[in-house]
Amino acid sequence: MHLLVCGGTGCRASASDSIAEKLKAELAANNLQDEAQVIQTGCFGFCEKGPIVKVLPDNTFYTQVKPEDAPEIVKEHIIKGRKVERLLYVDPAKKQKVEDSKHMGFYRKQMRIALRNCGFINPENIDEYIARDGYQALGKVLTELDPQQTIDIIKKSGLRGRGGGGFPTGIKWEIASKNKADQKYVVCNADEGDPGAFMDRSILEGDPHSVIEAMAICGYCIGASKGLVYIRAEYPLAIQRLRIAINQAREYGLLGNDIMGTGFNFDINLRYGAGAFVCGEETALIHSMEGLRGEPTNKPPFPAERGYMGKPTNVNNVETFANVPPIILKGADWYSSIGTEKSKGTKVFALAGKINNVGLIEVPMGITLREVIFEIGGGIKNGKKFKAVQTGGPSGGCLTEKHLDIPIDFDNLIAAGSMMGSGGMIVMDEDDCMVSVAKFYLDFTVEESCGKCSPCRIGNKRLYELLDRITKGEGTLEDLDRLRNLSHVIKDTALCGLGQTSPNPVLSTLDNFYDEYVAHVVDKKCPAGQCKSLLRYVIDPEACVGCTACARNCPVNAISGERKKPHEINPDICIKCGACYEKCKFDAIRII
Amino acid sequence: MIKVKSLADLKKMRESLQAKVDLREKGEAAENLVQIKVAMATCGIASGAKVVMDYLLEELEKRGINAVVTQTGCMGYCYAEPTIEVKLPDADAIVFGYVDKKKADEIIEKYIKNGELVDGIIPVNYESIDDK
Numbered sequence: 001m002h003l004l005v006c007g008g009t010g011c012r013a014s015a016s017d018s019i020a021e022k023l024k025a026e027l028a029a030n031n032l033q034d035e036a037q038v039i040q041t042g043c044f045g046f047c048e049k050g051p052i053v054k055v056l057p058d059n060t061f062y063t064q065v066k067p068e069d070a071p072e073i074v075k076e077h078i079i080k081g082r083k084v085e086r087l088l089y090v091d092p093a094k095k096q097k098v099e100d101s102k103h104m105g106f107y108r109k110q111m112r113i114a115l116r117n118c119g120f121i122n123p124e125n126i127d128e129y130i131a132r133d134g135y136q137a138l139g140k141v142l143t144e145l146d147p148q149q150t151i152d153i154i155k156k157s158g159l160r161g162r163g164g165g166g167f168p169t170g171i172k173w174e175i176a177s178k179n180k181a182d183q184k185y186v187v188c189n190a191d192e193g194d195p196g197a198f199m200d201r202s203i204l205e206g207d208p209h210s211v212i213e214a215m216a217i218c219g220y221c222i223g224a225s226k227g228l229v230y231i232r233a234e235y236p237l238a239i240q241r242l243r244i245a246i247n248q249a250r251e252y253g254l255l256g257n258d259i260m261g262t263g264f265n266f267d268i269n270l271r272y273g274a275g276a277f278v279c280g281e282e283t284a285l286i287h288s289m290e291g292l293r294g295e296p297t298n299k300p301p302f303p304a305e306r307g308y309m310g311k312p313t314n315v316n317n318v319e320t321f322a323n324v325p326p327i328i329l330k331g332a333d334w335y336s337s338i339g340t341e342k343s344k345g346t347k348v349f350a351l352a353g354k355i356n357n358v359g360l361i362e363v364p365m366g367i368t369l370r371e372v373i374f375e376i377g378g379g380i381k382n383g384k385k386f387k388a389v390q391t392g393g394p395s396g397g398c399l400t401e402k403h404l405d406i407p408i409d410f411d412n413l414i415a416a417g418s419m420m421g422s423g424g425m426i427v428m429d430e431d432d433c434m435v436s437v438a439k440f441y442l443d444f445t446v447e448e449s450c451g452k453c454s455p456c457r458i459g460n461k462r463l464y465e466l467l468d469r470i471t472k473g474e475g476t477l478e479d480l481d482r483l484r485n486l487s488h489v490i491k492d493t494a495l496c497g498l499g500q501t502s503p504n505p506v507l508s509t510l511d512n513f514y515d516e517y518v519a520h521v522v523d524k525k526c527p528a529g530q531c532k533s534l535l536r537y538v539i540d541p542e543a544c545v546g547c548t549a550c551a552r553n554c555p556v557n558a559i560s561g562e563r564k565k566p567h568e569i570n571p572d573i574c575i576k577c578g579a580c581y582e583k584c585k586f587d588a589i590r591i592i
Numbered sequence: 593m594i595k596v597k598s599l600a601d602l603k604k605m606r607e608s609l610q611a612k613v614d615l616r617e618k619g620e621a622a623e624n625l626v627q628i629k630v631a632m633a634t635c636g637i638a639s640g641a642k643v644v645m646d647y648l649l650e651e652l653e654k655r656g657i658n659a660v661v662t663q664t665g666c667m668g669y670c671y672a673e674p675t676i677e678v679k680l681p682d683a684d685a686i687v688f689g690y691v692d693k694k695k696a697d698e699i700i701e702k703y704i705k706n707g708e709l710v711d712g713i714i715p716v717n718y719e720s721i722d723d724k
Binding site for chain 1: 596598599601605606631633663664666670671709710711714719721
């Protein structure tokens, strides 16, 4: 037998280490150490009911276990074979105790559709993809459905673009299919540019065939025989696996001419991007593929009318494509049964920042931020306090404590002042300064602005300068109004999505953390202790014992004082590097 | 070269490939076949998955264990990379996190040889589309 004790950070904080110790001691006391082993595991994703102890092979799932429960678990369960009833999980819907964790799928908050093969199959072997129903959807579409019927399935499924915009995929396909031309194109947007987002890369590295298959299906629907993947050159492994996959599909006759004897021709080529953020915008992406500068142009004309080489072009994101084959095979009704009224299916998120379980997750739309961060994500690192979560990257905003219980979908996030974006989620704790966060994103957009329109090129630069002044303690209350006004002007007048959304991090932090801005400009203080110019290091004469450790480690000799007597920091020389703070063993250095 | 000429062809292919994978997974061959997948996306490789994979290939052969070691994509547990999944005959697949050479050695000696679990298991916390 095995006793699995959750060793996730959340459960550890509530004494799971000592539960494991107690269980081991109890087993040894009963001479059972060879019969049953205690194993520490990673996070079960059920931190709310932690600490968790799972018993194998019978799959008993004990929740909220305390160290003092160890003797009972060993005596009752291990020795007598009777489950400890009071520790079993109670199904909240049925109000029944759950004996076997195989029957508690509902606790698994994740559901993998786009990631269905990631981490299961060898991405470099097409046979493994075929064994998991690969290319069956393409076969079904080509032999049993006409293009319009296929488009209807996608429309009915409610699938919306996963790149950020959330435009209904079926409608996009339908528009492209109706435009007549001698040549059309299917483009896969793999130019994942948000800082902290890596969903698309993971899909291409783990399951490249799903994207290839979906692109062929899209080609059939809109009447295109050519597909292009626009992928950033910084993703060498994804490029390599995609190339291998395309070659294998060609060898099997699943790309090329007369696919599966149906007369349908489709082939895919790769185009490399140089990692410019603006090239994720579809018109800029198309220009970049044509060999022109990666600059956006006004819509209309939409790519569905005049896109790549002036021909009708359908652009979808990697994750959107990865959802298509299961929708065809399992049906629109199946897909639309998952998610919320207006946002169907699942969404992949990349969890990053001050969160315990950094990683890639896929959850049904409608799950709350609380469930994502505190259950699946295992809560905040080092037991710190949650402050905000940034979604939508440089185009998104920060959501706070008060937003934790809203169901995540396209519309709710926009209503809350952020956006779904491509799916990066950066979690921040009490030590993060929100003015600095806004400045970080502005720095990014200033760098990435293509410079074509003035609101974005000049406006964002001015926004950045205002923020920079505030973090240096040179800002005024009027600056806060200026920030807000300029933000609105940029949003209203910029040419493309980059400029129209770049002030969002500023606006959402102003809305949610106005006090923090005021602290910077009025009190000249940074509450999170991040803005260097606003900090001052001082030595508490009561606590200082005169050990000289600080003075010896100060790189600029700003600390003076006699041995065994309190020391002093000269603020005119101090560069606020924090070396003294790190070295002091007596907590005598204060940051004010 | 095999060409898929029709949907019927593809379906036939799927059956035979599934049978092949099944055979591999269930270890129906006379000897006990162990199947190991190493998560080899950029994140995994950056944290040392390649070293672990080479080590597993080398050591399993040296210790005379009949195993298939393959690469796969990101399992999503970036905080616990490198991660590997071990499937013993007649047992559910188990994912281990934080696998370095030392951990890999422990997994071979304890879990693969004797079926004894070791620390560092990552519980499955999602539903796959096959469950629905």
